[in-house]
Amino acid sequence: MSPPTSSYFAVQAIPHAGRGVVASRRIPAGTVILDSKAPAAHVIFRQYRREVCAHCFEYDRGRTLPVRDSSTGKVFCDRRCQGVWLAGQGELGGEAWEALHTFVQANSKAVASLGSTLLSIANPEREEIDRAWYRAEKQSLRATTTPQLPTGTPAAKARFPSQAWAKHVDPDTLGYLLSGILCAHQTNDRWQDEVLCLAADDEPYKSMEELDAHCNSFVQLRAILPFDLLPSCTTTVCRALANAGSRNVFGIRSGSDGEEYMGYAMYPSASYFNHSCTPGIAKRRTGNVWEFCTVKEIEAGDECCITYLGGDEKDLTVWERRARLDEVWGFECMCGRCVREAESCPSQSLLSFGSS
Numbered sequence: 001m002s003p004p005t006s007s008y009f010a011v012q013a014i015p016h017a018g019r020g021v022v023a024s025r026r027i028p029a030g031t032v033i034l035d036s037k038a039p040a041a042h043v044i045f046r047q048y049r050r051e052v053c054a055h056c057f058e059y060d061r062g063r064t065l066p067v068r069d070s071s072t073g074k075v076f077c078d079r080r081c082q083g084v085w086l087a088g089q090g091e092l093g094g095e096a097w098e099a100l101h102t103f104v105q106a107n108s109k110a111v112a113s114l115g116s117t118l119l120s121i122a123n124p125e126r127e128e129i130d131r132a133w134y135r136a137e138k139q140s141l142r143a144t145t146t147p148q149l150p151t152g153t154p155a156a157k158a159r160f161p162s163q164a165w166a167k168h169v170d171p172d173t174l175g176y177l178l179s180g181i182l183c184a185h186q187t188n189d190r191w192q193d194e195v196l197c198l199a200a201d202d203e204p205y206k207s208m209e210e211l212d213a214h215c216n217s218f219v220q221l222r223a224i225l226p227f228d229l230l231p232s233c234t235t236t237v238c239r240a241l242a243n244a245g246s247r248n249v250f251g252i253r254s255g256s257d258g259e260e261y262m263g264y265a266m267y268p269s270a271s272y273f274n275h276s277c278t279p280g281i282a283k284r285r286t287g288n289v290w291e292f293c294t295v296k297e298i299e300a301g302d303e304c305c306i307t308y309l310g311g312d313e314k315d316l317t318v319w320e321r322r323a324r325l326d327e328v329w330g331f332e333c334m335c336g337r338c339v340r341e342a343e344s345c346p347s348q349s350l351l352s353f354g355s356s
């Protein structure tokens with residue numbers, strides 16, 4: 001299990017923040033210290049499916065992109081992007097996306113995204129999660145052994161377990177899991193190395209509905225994916241995608257203003273940067289890859305941090321920053337600035353943090 005290595009930095013233990021990226025030498029401002037490579041799993045939300053290039057994540061102010069692959073439902077800015085995407089998926093990947101597209105279309109009445117569902121408030125706990133995945137595993141065994149239905153039934157329906165038929169189809173969860181399953185299948189040992197050693201959350205689902213969507217999507221994928229892909233479509237892979245995803249995904253946002261939240265992606269090599277409210281590293285997305293660049297000179301031994309707050313941190317108080325990071329990321333910020341500012345007004349911590 002290996003974090004990334006570089007001549008600029010090493011991944012090391014950081015007090016109160018797990019591991020982090022520490023400069024191995026002095027790094028001048030303006031140096032690119034990491035290029036994330038393509039994501040190990042990602043999803044473009046269904047509502048953006050005609051507007052965001054499946055390869056380079058290009059978004060043209062909501063316009064429908066010109067090249068559409070009718071068998072997979074993916075859109076591209078041009079033929080080059082389509083060609084690169086198809087080559088990256090390989091024959092098996094192409095078949096898998098086609099099966100998913102057919103399945104979602106054949107069951108369009110059951111399509112619901114978590115965003116449009118009224119969610120329960122409680123986060124499911126570990127035992128509940130284990131039980132749900134155990135049930136899903138059993139259900140998936142029935143799904144793959146269900147006899148073929150008469151000719152004329154769409155292939156995607158034929159191997160689907162009848163008792164799960166009425167359940168929701170969530171294209172966003174299905175797409176995220178399938179992209180990760182394909183990456184696991186294509187890179188096997190490297191995927192294990194990279195994804196399984198990320199900081200993981202044992203209780204990653206924010207609601208019962210989200211847990212159900214993941215378990216249900218797993219059963220559906222087991223039922224519809226090409227047979228050769230099934231060894232990588234396992235509860236281990238799907239649970240790792242949720243557990244690591246909870247702490248390590250980057251939002252895919254529109255270019256100039258960043259206002260459209262179009263999906264999210266997991267980049268294992270870029271997942272060791274901790275947050276700081278005075279970050280020394282800026283990140284910039286070019287296509288489907290992130291670059292990480294120093295914004296000031298960094299001394300050997302200094303931690304290289306990015307911001308998880310997208311620039312808002314400048315104008316917020318320590319209590320507002322901590323409340324926001326806790327709400328979205330589930331941790332209390334222990335960066336130098338927060339620790340200093342919290343120490344200088346400790347009584348406010350109880351007042352503001354408790355009431356947020």
Ligand SMILES: C[S@@+](CC[C@H](N)C(=O)[O-])C[C@H]1O[C@@H](n2cnc3c(N)ncnc32)[C@H](O)[C@@H]1O
Pocket residue numbers: 016017018019020198199247248271272273274275276329330331332333334335
């Ligand atoms: C993307 S991971 C960063 C790498 C992680 N520290 C590790 O050990 O793999 C995000 C997690 O790191 C921790 N973290 C990041 N920034 C932090 C900070 N400023 N204070 C405390 N914990 C932080 C939190 O647990 C957060 O969920």
